[in-house]
Amino acid sequence: MAPPSKEKVGCWKIAGIGCLSLLGLIIFVGVLGNLVHTPKREESSPSVKGGKAEKADAATGKAESQENVSVENIKGLGKREVGTVDDVDYAVVRHEFKKSIGNDFSRTRSDGIFCVVQVGAWNNSKETHNLTTSMIELIDSEGRKFQASSEGTTAMAMSGVKGADLIGTQVHPGVSKSFILVYDVPETDKSFRIHIPAGTFSGGKDATIKVY
Secondary structure, three states, X not given: OXXXXXXXXXXXXXXXXXXXXXXXXXXXXXXXXXXXXXXXXXXOOOOOOXXXXXXXXXXXXXXXXXXXXXXXXXXXOEEEEEEEEOOEEEEEEEEEEEEEEEOOOOEEEEEEEEEEEEEEEEEOOOOOEEEOHHHOEEEEOOOOEEOOOHHHHHXXXXXXXXXXXXXXXXXXXXXEEEEXXXXXXXOOOOOEEEEEOOOOXXXXXXXXXXXX
16 A cells, blocks of 8 residues: 555645644633633522521610521622511612702702612512612611601602602512612711611511611
């Protein structure tokens, strides 16, 4: 049998080098994929399964454990304290301070400064829940409690901000909703928590969570 020509030998070498390069590329991509892989959160809404969060008692200053509050990693927000009250999970989405609220036609000024808090709620039950948002209090670092400002909330609603409602809102089973709370607070304090009360006849527990 005649030996292969130089042209054929060259083709086999090129093909061999090509296969080795392709194999190396596949191995490299696989290793890179393992390095940059980010674990997915199993649930889109927070479930209270993590460690217990603690709140400071205003009178004693000691930390008090809350069984129905935990720290969860919420998609798009990061770590948040999540409080479960009457089968509804609550977490603060964000907050901001405003000296006044309104538009060019109607503007309301605060006595101190408005603390505008956006809260997310996730209904884990099989029934619709009516949330009385006006019952949610804001607590500062000195233990002072603030009720929602009717003037600030009304001004926010008149400005067309969705979720600003002093009366309350509904959260249906298996869905989430956000709402806006407005408080008139002193300008000296920037550290707050919100207190979410359980229903009068529900037998559930209140929750106090951090404002982020």
